Amino acid sequence: AQTVTQSQPEMSVQEAETVTLSCTYDTSESDYYLFWYKQPPSRQMILVIRQEAYKQQNATENRFSVNFQKAAKSFSLKISDSQLGDAAMYFCASLISGTYKYIFGTGTRLKVLA
Amino acid sequence: NAGVTQTPKFRVLKTGQSMTLLCAQDMNHEYMYWYRQDPGMGLRLIHYSVGEGTTAKGEVPDGYNVSRLKKQNFLLGLESAAPSQTSVYFCASRQGAVTEAFFGQGTRLTVV
Numbered sequence: 538a539q540t541v542t543q544s545q546p547e548m549s550v551q552e553a554e555t556v557t558l559s560c561t562y563d564t565s566e567s568d569y570y571l572f573w574y575k576q577p578p579s580r581q582m583i584l585v586i587r588q589e590a591y592k593q594q595n596a597t598e599n600r601f602s603v604n605f606q607k608a609a610k611s612f613s614l615k616i617s618d619s620q621l622g623d624a625a626m627y628f629c630a631s632l633i634s635g636t637y638k639y640i641f642g643t644g645t646r647l648k649v650l651a
Numbered sequence: 652n653a654g655v656t657q658t659p660k661f662r663v664l665k666t667g668q669s670m671t672l673l674c675a676q677d678m679n680h681e682y683m684y685w686y687r688q689d690p691g692m693g694l695r696l697i698h699y700s701v702g703e704g705t706t707a708k709g710e711v712p713d714g715y716n717v718s719r720l721k722k723q724n725f726l727l728g729l730e731s732a733a734p735s736q737t738s739v740y741f742c743a744s745r746q747g748a749v750t751e752a753f754f755g756q757g758t759r760l761t762v763v
Contacts, residue, residue, distance in 0.1 A: 546691070570750045582741065582754035628693060632750055637682055637701055638709070639743075639752060643693040 539564045541631050543642035550619045551650050557604075558614045558645045560629030568634035571605070571612045576626040576644075585627070588612065616647075624649040653677050657742050657755035664732040664762045672727040672758050674742030681747045683725040685709075685717060687738040688757070694741065700725055701747075732762045 540563045550556035562571065573585040588596045588605050595603050600620075604613045616623055629642040658673045674683065681702055686694040686709075696709030698717040706717045714736060716728045725744075729736060742755040 541693075543693075572751075580739065580757040582743075584751050587751065630694075637699055637707075638696060639684075639694075641686075641694040643691055 539566075539631060539633065539638075539640050541629050541640050541642040543629055543645050545645045546643070547646045547648070549648045549650055550616070550623075552619055552621060554619055555615060555617045556619055556647065558616075558627050558629075558647065560612045560614070560642055562610050562612060562629070562631050562640075564610075564631065564633065566633045570632045570634065571603075572630040572632070572639075573601070573603070573612075573614045574628045574630060574641075575623075576628065577622075577624070582628075586614065619649050621649050621651060623647060655742055655744055655753050655755040657740075657758050659758060660756065661759050662761070664729075664760065666732060666734060666762060668732050669728070669730050670732065670760075671729075672740055672742075672760075674725045674727070674744075674755060676723055676725075676742075676744040676753070678744065678746070678753065679722070680744035680753070681722075682745050683719065684743040684752070685715070685725065685727045686741045686743065687711065688741060689738050697727065697740075732760075734762045736760065737762045 542561045569590045571588045575583045600617045626644045655676045684699045685697040700706045700719040703722040740758045743752040745752045
Protein backbone atom coordinates (compact mmCIF):
# COMPACT_ATOMS: atom_id res chain seq x y z
CA ALA A 538 0.00 0.00 0.00
CA GLN A 539 1.09 3.51 -0.74
CA THR A 540 1.72 5.64 2.34
CA VAL A 541 3.08 9.09 3.13
CA THR A 542 4.33 9.93 6.62
CA GLN A 543 5.06 13.31 8.13
CA SER A 544 6.41 12.74 11.61
CA GLN A 545 6.60 16.40 12.69
CA PRO A 546 3.14 17.73 13.62
CA GLU A 547 4.58 21.18 14.30
CA MET A 548 7.79 23.08 13.64
CA SER A 549 9.00 26.58 14.46
CA VAL A 550 11.61 28.72 12.77
CA GLN A 551 12.96 32.20 13.32
CA GLU A 552 12.39 34.68 10.56
CA ALA A 553 15.28 34.63 8.04
CA GLU A 554 16.46 31.21 9.26
CA THR A 555 16.28 27.87 7.45
CA VAL A 556 13.95 25.01 8.33
CA THR A 557 13.56 21.49 6.99
CA LEU A 558 10.27 19.58 7.00
CA SER A 559 10.48 15.80 6.81
CA CYS A 560 8.46 13.38 4.71
CA THR A 561 8.88 9.68 4.08
CA TYR A 562 6.85 7.57 1.72
CA ASP A 563 6.42 3.97 0.81
CA THR A 564 5.65 2.58 -2.62
CA SER A 565 6.69 -0.42 -4.67
CA GLU A 566 6.35 1.55 -7.89
CA SER A 567 9.34 3.06 -9.68
CA ASP A 568 7.58 5.89 -11.52
CA TYR A 569 5.89 8.42 -9.30
CA TYR A 570 5.68 12.07 -8.34
CA LEU A 571 6.10 13.77 -5.00
CA PHE A 572 4.67 17.12 -3.97
CA TRP A 573 4.72 19.66 -1.20
CA TYR A 574 1.54 21.70 -0.78
CA LYS A 575 1.17 24.74 1.44
CA GLN A 576 -2.08 25.55 3.22
CA PRO A 577 -2.09 29.05 4.78
CA PRO A 578 -4.85 30.19 7.16
CA SER A 579 -7.00 31.03 4.13
CA ARG A 580 -7.32 27.22 3.61
CA GLN A 581 -6.27 27.45 -0.02
CA MET A 582 -3.98 24.56 -1.04
CA ILE A 583 -1.01 25.87 -3.00
CA LEU A 584 1.56 23.74 -4.79
CA VAL A 585 5.02 24.61 -3.51
CA ILE A 586 7.22 22.16 -5.35
CA ARG A 587 7.07 18.95 -7.35
CA GLN A 588 9.63 16.17 -7.87
CA GLU A 589 9.60 13.47 -10.51
CA ALA A 590 11.03 10.21 -9.18
CA TYR A 591 13.01 9.55 -12.35
CA LYS A 592 14.92 12.81 -11.96
CA GLN A 593 18.00 12.60 -9.80
CA GLN A 594 18.31 16.36 -9.50
CA ASN A 595 16.51 17.87 -6.53
CA ALA A 596 13.75 20.31 -7.42
CA THR A 597 14.13 23.98 -6.45
CA GLU A 598 11.68 26.88 -6.50
CA ASN A 599 13.20 30.12 -5.24
CA ARG A 600 13.61 29.72 -1.45
CA PHE A 601 12.12 26.23 -1.48
CA SER A 602 14.13 23.12 -2.29
CA VAL A 603 13.80 19.42 -1.67
CA ASN A 604 16.19 16.70 -0.62
CA PHE A 605 14.97 13.65 -2.52
CA GLN A 606 16.55 10.40 -1.36
CA LYS A 607 14.94 7.72 -3.52
CA ALA A 608 16.60 4.71 -1.91
CA ALA A 609 15.64 5.91 1.54
CA LYS A 610 12.17 6.99 0.31
CA SER A 611 12.64 10.38 1.86
CA PHE A 612 11.44 13.74 0.52
CA SER A 613 12.20 16.66 2.78
CA LEU A 614 11.41 20.32 2.12
CA LYS A 615 13.92 23.03 2.95
CA ILE A 616 12.74 26.60 3.31
CA SER A 617 15.55 29.14 3.28
CA ASP A 618 15.33 32.72 4.54
CA SER A 619 11.99 31.99 6.20
CA GLN A 620 9.38 34.73 5.99
CA LEU A 621 6.28 35.40 8.07
CA GLY A 622 4.18 34.50 5.04
CA ASP A 623 5.63 30.98 5.10
CA ALA A 624 3.62 30.20 8.22
CA ALA A 625 1.17 27.51 7.15
CA MET A 626 0.33 23.83 7.19
CA TYR A 627 2.55 21.89 4.79
CA PHE A 628 1.42 18.62 3.23
CA CYS A 629 3.59 16.07 1.51
CA ALA A 630 1.84 14.00 -1.17
CA SER A 631 2.59 11.27 -3.70
CA LEU A 632 1.05 10.21 -6.99
CA ILE A 633 1.89 7.03 -8.85
CA SER A 634 2.39 7.74 -12.54
CA GLY A 635 -0.60 6.73 -14.63
CA THR A 636 -2.95 6.54 -11.64
CA TYR A 637 -5.48 8.93 -10.20
CA LYS A 638 -5.08 9.00 -6.45
CA TYR A 639 -2.93 11.39 -4.50
CA ILE A 640 -1.88 10.17 -1.08
CA PHE A 641 -1.34 12.91 1.49
CA GLY A 642 0.59 12.96 4.73
CA THR A 643 -0.95 14.29 7.92
CA GLY A 644 0.73 17.67 7.62
CA THR A 645 3.28 19.78 9.48
CA ARG A 646 2.25 23.12 10.91
CA LEU A 647 5.07 25.65 10.48
CA LYS A 648 5.25 28.68 12.73
CA VAL A 649 7.54 31.55 11.80
CA LEU A 650 8.73 33.64 14.73
CA ALA A 651 9.50 37.32 14.27
CA ASN B 652 -9.62 33.05 -13.88
CA ALA B 653 -11.84 31.22 -11.40
CA GLY B 654 -10.05 27.82 -11.34
CA VAL B 655 -11.87 25.53 -8.91
CA THR B 656 -14.88 26.98 -7.09
CA GLN B 657 -16.67 25.33 -4.20
CA THR B 658 -20.15 26.24 -3.01
CA PRO B 659 -20.92 26.89 -0.18
CA LYS B 660 -17.89 28.01 1.85
CA PHE B 661 -19.54 27.30 5.22
CA ARG B 662 -22.55 25.32 6.32
CA VAL B 663 -24.12 24.09 9.54
CA LEU B 664 -26.41 21.07 9.33
CA LYS B 665 -28.52 19.25 11.84
CA THR B 666 -28.06 15.52 12.21
CA GLY B 667 -30.13 13.73 9.60
CA GLN B 668 -30.35 16.63 7.16
CA SER B 669 -29.12 16.33 3.62
CA MET B 670 -27.08 18.67 1.49
CA THR B 671 -25.07 18.88 -1.71
CA LEU B 672 -21.67 20.49 -2.13
CA LEU B 673 -20.94 21.82 -5.58
CA CYS B 674 -17.54 21.92 -7.21
CA ALA B 675 -17.08 23.70 -10.51
CA GLN B 676 -13.87 23.97 -12.55
CA ASP B 677 -13.31 26.05 -15.66
CA MET B 678 -10.01 24.47 -16.77
CA ASN B 679 -11.54 21.59 -18.77
CA HIS B 680 -9.86 19.09 -16.46
CA GLU B 681 -10.62 15.40 -16.81
CA TYR B 682 -10.08 14.32 -13.21
CA MET B 683 -11.93 15.64 -10.21
CA TYR B 684 -11.69 14.72 -6.53
CA TRP B 685 -13.41 15.21 -3.21
CA TYR B 686 -11.27 15.11 -0.07
CA ARG B 687 -12.04 15.68 3.57
CA GLN B 688 -9.52 17.24 5.93
CA ASP B 689 -9.57 16.44 9.63
CA PRO B 690 -7.05 17.47 12.30
CA GLY B 691 -4.14 15.05 12.50
CA MET B 692 -5.40 13.00 9.55
CA GLY B 693 -4.39 15.01 6.53
CA LEU B 694 -6.54 14.83 3.43
CA ARG B 695 -8.46 11.65 2.78
CA LEU B 696 -10.05 10.82 -0.55
CA ILE B 697 -13.82 10.40 -0.51
CA HIS B 698 -14.67 9.92 -4.18
CA TYR B 699 -13.13 10.81 -7.48
CA SER B 700 -14.00 10.97 -11.16
CA VAL B 701 -11.84 10.34 -14.21
CA GLY B 702 -14.33 11.80 -16.67
CA GLU B 703 -17.86 12.94 -17.29
CA GLY B 704 -20.36 10.32 -16.19
CA THR B 705 -17.83 8.25 -14.22
CA THR B 706 -17.19 8.12 -10.47
CA ALA B 707 -15.21 5.88 -8.16
CA LYS B 708 -14.83 5.38 -4.41
CA GLY B 709 -11.86 6.63 -2.48
CA GLU B 710 -10.75 5.55 0.97
CA VAL B 711 -13.63 7.03 3.01
CA PRO B 712 -16.76 6.89 0.80
CA ASP B 713 -19.36 5.77 3.34
CA GLY B 714 -22.16 8.25 3.88
CA TYR B 715 -21.41 10.20 0.68
CA ASN B 716 -22.56 10.05 -2.90
CA VAL B 717 -21.26 11.88 -5.95
CA SER B 718 -22.28 12.69 -9.47
CA ARG B 719 -20.48 14.08 -12.51
CA LEU B 720 -23.15 14.77 -15.07
CA LYS B 721 -21.15 17.57 -16.65
CA LYS B 722 -17.38 17.62 -17.11
CA GLN B 723 -16.97 20.88 -15.24
CA ASN B 724 -19.05 19.95 -12.19
CA PHE B 725 -18.56 17.39 -9.45
CA LEU B 726 -21.24 17.17 -6.76
CA LEU B 727 -20.83 15.65 -3.31
CA GLY B 728 -24.00 14.65 -1.49
CA LEU B 729 -24.67 13.83 2.12
CA GLU B 730 -28.01 12.01 2.36
CA SER B 731 -28.29 11.94 6.15
CA ALA B 732 -25.62 14.03 7.84
CA ALA B 733 -23.89 12.71 10.96
CA PRO B 734 -21.63 14.55 13.43
CA SER B 735 -18.72 12.38 12.18
CA GLN B 736 -19.03 14.20 8.88
CA THR B 737 -18.05 17.49 10.47
CA SER B 738 -14.97 18.39 8.47
CA VAL B 739 -13.44 20.67 5.87
CA TYR B 740 -14.16 19.40 2.38
CA PHE B 741 -11.91 20.10 -0.58
CA CYS B 742 -12.54 19.64 -4.24
CA ALA B 743 -9.62 19.31 -6.62
CA SER B 744 -9.13 18.80 -10.33
CA ARG B 745 -6.32 18.06 -12.74
CA GLN B 746 -5.70 17.46 -16.38
CA GLY B 747 -4.83 13.88 -17.15
CA ALA B 748 -1.40 14.60 -18.62
CA VAL B 749 -0.45 17.03 -15.88
CA THR B 750 0.24 15.85 -12.37
CA GLU B 751 -0.52 19.03 -10.42
CA ALA B 752 -3.90 19.12 -8.70
CA PHE B 753 -5.73 22.42 -8.32
CA PHE B 754 -7.84 22.87 -5.23
CA GLY B 755 -10.91 24.83 -4.32
CA GLN B 756 -10.99 26.96 -1.18
CA GLY B 757 -12.74 24.33 0.88
CA THR B 758 -16.12 24.05 2.59
CA ARG B 759 -16.30 23.98 6.36
CA LEU B 760 -19.22 21.76 7.31
CA THR B 761 -20.44 21.39 10.86
CA VAL B 762 -23.06 18.78 11.73
CA VAL B 763 -24.74 19.34 15.09
